[in-house]
Amino acid sequence: MGNGNCLDLSFTATEAEASVGIAQLSKGLEAQGLPPHKASDVKIALAEAINNVVEHAYAGVTPAKVQVHCRLHQNWLDILISDTGTPLPGFRLPDGVPAPLGSALDELPEGGFGWFLIHELTSDIRYEHRNGCNRLSLRFDFPNPSAGPKKAT
Amino acid sequence: MALTSKITDTTQIITVHSDRIDAAMAIQFKEDMRNVADGGAxxxxxxxxxxxxxxxxxxxxxxxxxxxxxxxxRLDLAGLHPFVEKVFRLTRMDTVFNLYPTLADALAPPAE
Known part of the structure; x- marks a missing residue:
C-alpha cells in the first residue's frame, strides 16, 4: 500500500454538515479497506472529535471549516483534524476521564463522554496549536490482516 | 426525527425512524420524546x-x-445494533438501562 490511501474532506463546522461529513468519512474509509472490526472504533472517535470542534472550538464564533485528512496504511490509520477555532483549554488535550454515573436518576450525566471515548478508542492522540490552527491527530493501530484474526468474534 | 408510538397494556413502544441519533438531532430527539411519551404507560x-x-x-x-x-x-431500550450497543457499553450506560437485543425480547414475559 506504500504511503497509504488518502481521504480528505472539508466542511463548514455546523452540526448538520458535520453529521453528513462523519457519515461520508466512515463510508469512505470502509470502502478504502479499513478492517470491519476497527470501523466502529474509528467511527465513534472521529464523530466525537469532529463534534468537539463544532461545539467548542467554534462556540460563539462564526463557524469556519473543519478539515479532515485520513491516511490509511496496511496496519494503521492516521486522521488529522484541523480547524481555525478556539484552542483547547491550556493548549493541551483534556483528560479522558469519563463522567461519573452518579447514584440517582437525576445525577446521570447527559454529556462529558467525548474525550473519554476518543482516548479509549485510539492508539495515539496528539494535539498542537500552531499558526492559529488546531491540529488533532488520531492514530488507530490494527493487527496485520495476513496474520488472521486473533480470536473469533 | 420521526418517532411513532404504540401503547399496549402497561407498555408504550416508541420507535425511532432514523438511522442515526447524533449531535445534529439530539435536541430535537429530546423534545420529540417529551411530546410522544407524555401521559403514556x-x-x-x-x-x-x-x-x-x-x-x-x-x-x-x-x-x-x-x-x-x-x-x-421506566425507559428500556430494544433492538440495539452492535455499534449502538458498543457506545452504551463503553460509557457504562449499559448498567443504567435495560437493554434487549430485539423488540420481541423486550416485550416477552419475564423468564421464570
Whole structure:
C-alpha cells in the first residue's frame, strides 16, 4: 500500500454538515479497506472529535471549516483534524476521564463522554496549536490482516 | 426525527425512524420524546432497531429522555445494533438501562 490511501474532506463546522461529513468519512474509509472490526472504533472517535470542534472550538464564533485528512496504511490509520477555532483549554488535550454515573436518576450525566471515548478508542492522540490552527491527530493501530484474526468474534 | 408510538397494556413502544441519533438531532430527539411519551404507560420501550449510529450527544439525549419520564416511569431500550450497543457499553450506560437485543425480547414475559 506504500504511503497509504488518502481521504480528505472539508466542511463548514455546523452540526448538520458535520453529521453528513462523519457519515461520508466512515463510508469512505470502509470502502478504502479499513478492517470491519476497527470501523466502529474509528467511527465513534472521529464523530466525537469532529463534534468537539463544532461545539467548542467554534462556540460563539462564526463557524469556519473543519478539515479532515485520513491516511490509511496496511496496519494503521492516521486522521488529522484541523480547524481555525478556539484552542483547547491550556493548549493541551483534556483528560479522558469519563463522567461519573452518579447514584440517582437525576445525577446521570447527559454529556462529558467525548474525550473519554476518543482516548479509549485510539492508539495515539496528539494535539498542537500552531499558526492559529488546531491540529488533532488520531492514530488507530490494527493487527496485520495476513496474520488472521486473533480470536473469533 | 420521526418517532411513532404504540401503547399496549402497561407498555408504550416508541420507535425511532432514523438511522442515526447524533449531535445534529439530539435536541430535537429530546423534545420529540417529551411530546410522544407524555401521559403514556409506566413502562416505555424505545425501539432502536433502525438506528445504526449514535454519538455521545445522542446518548445524552436518551439519558435526558429517561429523566424526563420521572421516577415512576421506566425507559428500556430494544433492538440495539452492535455499534449502538458498543457506545452504551463503553460509557457504562449499559448498567443504567435495560437493554434487549430485539423488540420481541423486550416485550416477552419475564423468564421464570
Amino acid at each position: 409506566p413502562r416505555v420501550v424505545l425501539d432502536l432497531t433502525g438506528v445504526e449510529f449514535i454519538d455521545s450527544s445522542g446518548l445524552g439525549a436518551i439519558v435526558a429522555s429517561m429523566k424526563q419520564l420521572g421516577s415512576d416511569r
